[in-house]
Amino acid sequence: MKLQRMNRRALALGALAVSGALALTACGSDDTGGNSDGGSSNAAAPSNVKCDDAKGQLLADGSSAQKNAIDAWVKQFTAACQGVQINYKGGGSGAGVTAFTQGQVAFAGSDSALKPEEVTASKKVCSGGQGIDLPMVGGPIAVGYNVDGVDNLVLDAPTLAKIFNNQITNWNDKQIQKLNPDAKLPDLKIQAFHRSDDSGTTDNFTKYLMATAKSDWPYDGGKTWQAKGGQSASGSSGVAQQVKQTNGAIGYFELSYAKDGLKTVDLDTGAAQPVKATVENATKAISEAKVVGTGKDLALELNYGTKAEGAYPMVLVTYEIVCDKGNKADTLPGTKAFLRYIASEDGQKILAENDYAPIPADIISQVRTTIEGLS
């Protein structure tokens, strides 16, 4: 095969295209990573961020679910503390925890609390201490749907479980009609979309189904989707995209992806009124959570079965994972200052602007106390 005979001009053109593409990508990542200098948000840098002697570069990795929240925080924080550079890779919770237990990052983000064996692994990195979970970001998991002519769909946990388990397969099913007496449900096949990648969103969504509709959701739960059938897409953005594209589709994703006219399901939790997926309603549900972590660990146990008025129980809480003792000396001031800022009132306020739910007051105050004690 005389490939070398291939025309040089063809190669040159190819090389041009490749280098052009590379140049474009490089520009793209610069834009998202850097701060837009002179932007209005920078001008109003929060005055009450305490930088202390924080400086240098902080590396962090973890949950992609909270990536947008972290980005917003980093923007504000670095505007106030010029000497600190924070680099959060949204590589996924698993990657974050692995990087943390290998001592590569100052803190990690995760959709689920550390498992016992991960705590054990963290003791190698945190000399004299261990990794702890600090709840920092809440988020409602919205169930989006795309059915022409149906605008205010109400579903409860058993119906959701049956839809995602292929036991209800048509939109004009009696059980859906019963929950939506006024809706004109079409004779249309339901196309249920789940995540194809392992995900904390799947974990929390199925935890909700397991807690509230055990008989209709006979699976073990976890980050891997376990029900057979249905369709899947990669990432919350992928699921949202598919739901938008496909008539008759339904799928779950974080609320911030429910954009561009995507309709979301109201949950019938047993309260007097069906509950909408909003950040306020999510915070209300998280406030019923119990702290189950021991010592300084603040892992939460959510009350999925809540019937409180206006509490949206299908929520996700992401944690920041740090060492309680034995943080690296060069990153400790920066980590502490950043965590202190994001747990502050200002920090939590930014969450709602980005479709995340702030952590309720009594839990976040425990988080603040714990942060002050980090060493």
Added chain:
Amino acid sequence: MGTPTQTIETPPPASQPTADKRAARGATRPGDRIFLALSRGSGILLLVIMAAIAVFLTYRASLAISKDQGNFLTTFQWDTNLVPPDFGIAVLAFGTVVSSIVAMVIAVPVAVAIALFLTHYAPRRMRGPIAYVIDLLAAVPSIVYGLWGALVLVPHMNGLFGWLNDYLGWTGIFSWQGGAPRSMLTVGILLAIMILPIITNVSREVFRQVPQMHEEAALALGATRWEVIRMAVIPFGRSGVISASMLGLGRALGETMAVATVLSPTFDIQASLLDPGGGTFAQNIASKFGEATEFGRDALIASGLVLFVITLLVNGAARAIIARRKEYSGANA
């Protein structure tokens, strides 16, 4: 290389014997020796790298497989977070092979047709530009194919899927239950576009090597242009086209991001090419890696090992075919 050194070195008698020695040993001037060392070193380095990859894969895979409660080869599930973990490659192997076969069935005839057109039908002025455009297809990053597939190709597949279901649904392979068209057929079409450039390019080279005399002889016997192609060009180029196809197949087997974006992966096997579901090795690794634990990564590496073996087999087959038809193959000209 030797000449400039000789002129600089001042005592002529001293330089004379070395020059004789060099000449006696043939082509062993420093440049040759350096080149020999470099190329031999590269060859050895390649073997070492391949061996290192194989050892690494086998070691990590053995860690994972030893803890797998399911059968690694037949389980229809991939859940490495379960206690005990339960995962197997049945769906992935099936999906990888099926999507690649679909891609080959679509791409090879088209690629051969393009190559024949470029070498025998196209006006000389058009050959260059068309070849460039095809080469450019190879330069598009696969994630871009994935995005294009998800945003443009998938929404436009409904018509084709409906038509196939109406007329060929009875075969079972083309029955469609109306799911979003993110199936093995869509993936196959996308892969076909992606492997088109390599098959076309190599086939074109092969067809260009057909001895002029063969074609002229056929023409002299009164053959039409199509008959020339059928009797002289295709038989001569067959083994070259086969090996080109194998190269394309190798690419299709390992394609990752485009498949992950376009397919609707699930862990069961669909008899129909049109119903969403299935998965491929590379796609599964891409979508599970981010959230995988240490053990989950070992399990993914185990699946990677299987892909490695399949790809080796394909490459081996390609080499065997080329070797067997050496005398005729334009690919070796």
